[in-house]
Amino acid sequence: MSAAALQPDTQENIRDIVIDEVFPHTPETVWKVLTSAQLIARWLMRPTGFEAVEGKTFTFQTTPGGHWDGVIHCRVLEVVAFRRLVYAWKGGDARNTGYGAPLDTVVTWSLTPVEAGTRIQLVHAGFVLPRNETAYTGMSGGWKKVVRQLDEISGENS
Amino acid sequence: MIETAPHPVTAVMRALADPTRRAVFERIFDSKEVSVAELTRGSGVTQGAISQHLKSLKQAGLVAERAEGRNVYYRAAPEGLEPLVTWMDHYGVFWRERFQNLRDLLKEIDP
Numbered sequence: 001m002s003a004a005a006l007q008p009d010t011q012e013n014i015r016d017i018v019i020d021e022v023f024p025h026t027p028e029t030v031w032k033v034l035t036s037a038q039l040i041a042r043w044l045m046r047p048t049g050f051e052a053v054e055g056k057t058f059t060f061q062t063t064p065g066g067h068w069d070g071v072i073h074c075r076v077l078e079v080v081a082f083r084r085l086v087y088a089w090k091g092g093d094a095r096n097t098g099y100g101a102p103l104d105t106v107v108t109w110s111l112t113p114v115e116a117g118t119r120i121q122l123v124h125a126g127f128v129l130p131r132n133e134t135a136y137t138g139m140s141g142g143w144k145k146v147v148r149q150l151d152e153i154s155g156e157n158s
Numbered sequence: 159m160i161e162t163a164p165h166p167v168t169a170v171m172r173a174l175a176d177p178t179r180r181a182v183f184e185r186i187f188d189s190k191e192v193s194v195a196e197l198t199r200g201s202g203v204t205q206g207a208i209s210q211h212l213k214s215l216k217q218a219g220l221v222a223e224r225a226e227g228r229n230v231y232y233r234a235a236p237e238g239l240e241p242l243v244t245w246m247d248h249y250g251v252f253w254r255e256r257f258q259n260l261r262d263l264l265k266e267i268d269p
Contacts, residue, residue: 101245
């Protein structure tokens with residue numbers, strides 16, 4: 001599946017979240033934690049129906065927002081043992097904005113063996129920034145501070 | 159279907175679009191609880207104007223109030239800002255935390 005398939009409207013501002021860290025464990029150990037439903041429940045969230053098999057669908061129950069029931073619908077897109085795991089990550093409702101707005105994204109885990117263990121790269125791709133983004137960025141620096149504090153609060157609640 | 163109530167994001171944006179009102183909100187946000195008199199002091203506007211701003215902020219769900227005797231105290235209700243937090247903001251924080259969980263769990267399983 002190509003990234004282009006996710007971007008029907010190139011006018012929209014689409015962004016990715018990338019986290020890249022080295023862990024002092026073998027790719028085999030990391031893989032186990034990424035692909036065992038029981039272990040996923042311990043570090044991510046408790047999945048329903050997860051199996052590391054291409055085409056399998058599963059869900060996560062998260063905090064509802066507005067018209068959205070909080071269910072994240074996932075589908076395994078790619079499995080390359082000890083190297084790569086890709087799943088679709090969808091949710092939200094068209095009647096919401098911000099948290100709870102439509103979400104059609106893809107989560108990709110890539111593992112690379114390195115001297116110190118395993119390099120884990122997470123790419124959560126396909127965030128569509130609101131069209132009225134300029135309205136937000138035009139606000140004062142104080143506003144940004146508020147948003148940062150809010151991030152911390154929402155982190156505590158999740 | 160026609161939505162009668164203004165969209166939450168519109169209400170929040172409208173409430174914070176006014177610079178004075180935004181300043182009032184930020185002062186409330188920075189204090190645990192604050193009275194109208196305290197907010198008026200040093201603001202350069204009248205207590206009546208501050209009260210009007212507080213009313214708008216309350217309607218937008220951004221502040222909450224508590225009456226004690228003759229005084230009313232205001233505190234921030236940051237959950238009212240939620241319509242402005244994008245998925246990108248949400249998951250930026252979410253994945254950072256989950257990476258830390260992952261690190262902790264791996265350490266426990268494979269010390």
